[in-house]
Amino acid sequence: MTELNLKLSKNTTGRYGEYGGQYIPETLMNELDRMTKAYEHYKNDPEFKTELHDLLVDYANRPSLLYYAERMTKDLGGAQIYLKREDLNHTGAHKINNVIGQALLAKHMGKTRLIAETGAGQHGVATATIAAYFGMECEVFMGKKDTDRQRLNVYRMELLGAKVHPVTSGSMVLKDAINAALQDWTKRVDDTFYLMGSATGPHPYPLMVRDFQSVISQESKQQLQEKTGKLPDMVVACVGGGSNAIGSFANYINEPSVQLVGAEAAGKGVETELTAATVERGSDGIFHGMKSMFLQNKTGQIKPVYSISAGLDYPGVGPEHAYLAKTGRAKYVGITDDEAVDAFEYIAKTEGIVAAIESCHAVAYVQKIAPKMRKDQIIVCTLSGRGDKDVASIAKYRGVDIDE
Amino acid sequence: MSKIAEVFKNHKAFIPFIAANDPDFQGTVNNVVALAKGGADLVEIGIPFSDPVADGPVIQAADIRALKADPDLPMDTIFDMVAEIRKQTAIPLAFLTYLNIVFQYGYEAFTKRCTELGIDGLVIPDMPYEERGELAPIAAKHDVDLIPLVTPVSGDRIEKIAKAATGFIYVVSSLGVTGERSEFANDLSDLVARIRKVTDVPTAIGFGIHTAEQAAEMAQIADGAIVGSACVNIVAEYGEQAPTKLQDYTKQMKAAVVGNPVR
Structure with missing residues (x-):
């Protein structure tokens, strides 16, 4: 069985480059x-x-499976796709x-x-x-x-x-x-x-x-090693505030050969006002106790954000993501509502997995990138949660009237 | 001695607060001038923020009104308001806002503009002692006081906060967010005594004060009383009549505060 003795990080300053900190009222200090x-x-x-x-x-039912998505891999015709099944945890995420x-x-x-x-x-x-x-x-x-x-x-x-x-x-x-x-x-x-x-x-x-979620990448690294003897070429996870993504990345950050990709919620499009794509559209700021990147206007008012996914519509990202983005260690891409909903249906039909609409932002990126990669390359995509909670709203999005 | 600290020199101080652009540009100017006429010793002007986590429902609502009236509400518009106010009164002024507003304008440009307009201090609830280092040297260069908050749960932090303070020290009356209340922490005297052991910088108590009796009680303990939500309520309720009401209210509160002997 996978060893679960969590390796906890040594950072004690709470700073990731210039990001992080404790910008919070005195009452809580x-x-x-x-x-x-x-x-x-x-x-x-x-x-x-x-x-x-x-x-x-x-x-919690750990370790979670690292599942080889054979049908998706075949259908997309490129990189080998492995899904880290956080959706199978107790409580479903x-x-x-x-x-x-x-x-x-x-x-x-x-x-x-x-x-x-x-x-x-x-x-x-x-x-x-x-x-x-x-x-x-x-x-x-x-x-x-x-x-x-x-x-x-x-x-x-x-x-x-x-x-x-x-x-x-x-x-x-x-x-x-x-x-x-x-x-x-x-x-x-x-x-x-x-x-x-x-x-x-x-x-x-x-x-x-980050420490508590790093169990995701600690397991996936070991599981992939056992299955293939290799490191992944790319790790993909969805990013709202960024907890499953930072956990999915943590044990690969010091492996320069592994590309790290965060899928942000672009809502109606990265260039529109109806978006939650913080890294692509946002700028440095200070909010909710941290210096990080936020969607805000010029004065510094935090903007309302939009995404079909309730779990991703946050106007900021965690400070370590801001740091990974700034230093170029990780890449962040916007996935629209339409693309995420397509991915929701795609993974249901090809793999028989109803994944959370949040996670389907990562799946949508895999659909785009896998065909462009070689067949000997490996993607690990985190399915952060299960999608039962989303079925009704996806039906509505598709104009299907169902009795809840 | 900073201009703000001087406010407390000869008598206890009454410090009202209103939110900028609530209800609009001219209303803000008129309201601040009325507070000055009523005898306020220092006025805190709140710069609205979309997510004011330290504020209760009344000030949150004022921020929402102000930003609804002008969703962009550029900082330069607020500086223009102060310039208008300055044509009518020389009363000491401080800004209360969240750090992101200052950060976006640029610490250097913001504090420089403050000095030019006679904004003598900044109260920034989401900038605790540990994070003041990025702004403090710049503010000091432009003679802008960073007014820190001390709370009933500050404990061992009190001394280091007090030692670094200039202007005055904002003593938070009780836990929670801003807004009118009937009870305060019962060890405020001890809190103020601890502060006075390490610094001569004056103290003013805020959060929850709305009646003259409360203001008098707090001015016995500290060097001044700060009133926010009650003033904001007057602005919300009386619209164009607000200046007259604010002036009357200030007279009454000032009388209650000033009657207390200076330490």
């Missing part, structure tokens, strides 16, 4: 400092690591990897209440799940637009015992949910742990999330 120190301590604590390992294996790690840290810090933001609902569901498992109180902040388009996940969170707060401020999506969660946290820091879902926010979040 001591709490972040406590969290940073606790994390630095526990990540080297053998007991913590054993607990983390056991939960990942026995509860990569989000559980990070949630287990942070909740375990919260427990060791003596916290009894977890709060979280969620976009599509996957992170909220994962947080509600682990809160139920640990017997902790859980409140999830979710933009009103997202509670409307992901009603099933709202119900799922409630079923798991969480309280869901629809957020009606701002554009009522993920960024507004993060604002609301941060505000709630400033009111109640003593017993509350803010469990952030993406590799975004102030230090230590981008670092912790």
Whole structure:
């Protein structure tokens, strides 16, 4: 079996080049400092690591499969395609990897209440799940637009015992949910742990999330080695805030032969106003506790963003992605709604996998690039989540009327 | 001594806040001038931000109104407002905004423009002590005070924050976001005492103060009281009549604050 002893990164500054930092109200600084120190301590604590390992294996169903997509490979006629099946994890997405790690840290810090933001609902569901498992109180902040388009996940969170707060401020999506969660946290820091879902926010979040998600690439590297004896030529993952992508990239960043590609949500098109393609359209800024890249106007007001995918419509990326983009180590490409929906149907029909619309942004890029690559080259594409939650909205997108 | 610190020299200070461009350009000018006429010692002008995480619903709503009126709301428009205000009053002014606004304009250009217009200080809620290094030397060069926040949970951070402060120290009355409230943290006196042990920089308490009684109580503890949401509410409620109301309100609040002996 794949060894799951997580190699946790040595970065302790919270800076990735000029990006990162802790641009957050004073009220939260001591709490972040406590969290940073606790994390630095526990990540080297053998007991913590054993607990983390056991939960990942026995509860989250790790390691996830590295699946050779033979039909897709044949059909596209180029590179060999392997899918890293995070959709097969407990709760149906990569989000559980990070949630287990942070909740375990919260427990060791003596916290009894977890709060979280969620976009599509996957992170909220994962947080509600682990809160139920640990017997902790859980409140999830979710933009009103997202509670409307992901009603099933709202119900799922409630079923798991969480309280869901629809957020009606701002554009009522993920960024507004993060604002609301941060505000709630400033009111109640003593017993509350803010469990952030993406590799975004102030230090230590981008670092912790990257570490906990790096299990994805740790496994895929080993699994591909076992299957082919090779490194991949390219790793592809979708990027909103960038948690599954940073986890998919982490163990390859120091392997210069491996190309890293993040698929951003271009919405109606990278050049349109209805987009969430932060790296291509955004610029450096400071928001949600970090210096990174954001979609914003000249004055610095954060722009409303758009994507068919609730999990990708965030106006920023995590600071390490900004750094990877700036240094050219990773490439970021925009995938439109249309392309993602086509990919959603394509992978369902060719491989029999209903993948999350978020993940289908990565699949769409694979469809484009694989035919241009040699047959002896290898792509590892992360399927970050399963697509059951999206079926109704894809049907609607295609004009099919179904009874939910 | 900085121009802002001088405000506190002879009496306790009353510091009102309003959001720029709420409801519009001229309204902002009129409202700030009214606050000055009412006897405010220093006015904080909030530069609207799309995502004001440290602010409660009242100031959030003001920011939304201001940005609805002008979605781009260029920083230069706000500097023009200040230039208009300066034709009518010499009252000390400070900006309250989020760091991205300053970052986008450029730290050098922003603080230079502040000095030219007599903006003497900046309150930036999302720039904690650890991150002030990128702006502090530039602000110092242009004599713009970076006014830090200290909260009831700042603990061991108080001393280092206070030692680096210029202008005044913004003491946050309680946890959470801005907005009217009826109760404050009960150890504010201890907090202020800890600050005074390491610095002579004055303190002003804000977050939640709206009545004259509260302002008087806070001015007993600290060197001044800051009132935001209550002023913003007056602007929202009274529209064109807001200047008169703001002037009356300021008179009343100032009287409550100033009656307290200086330390």
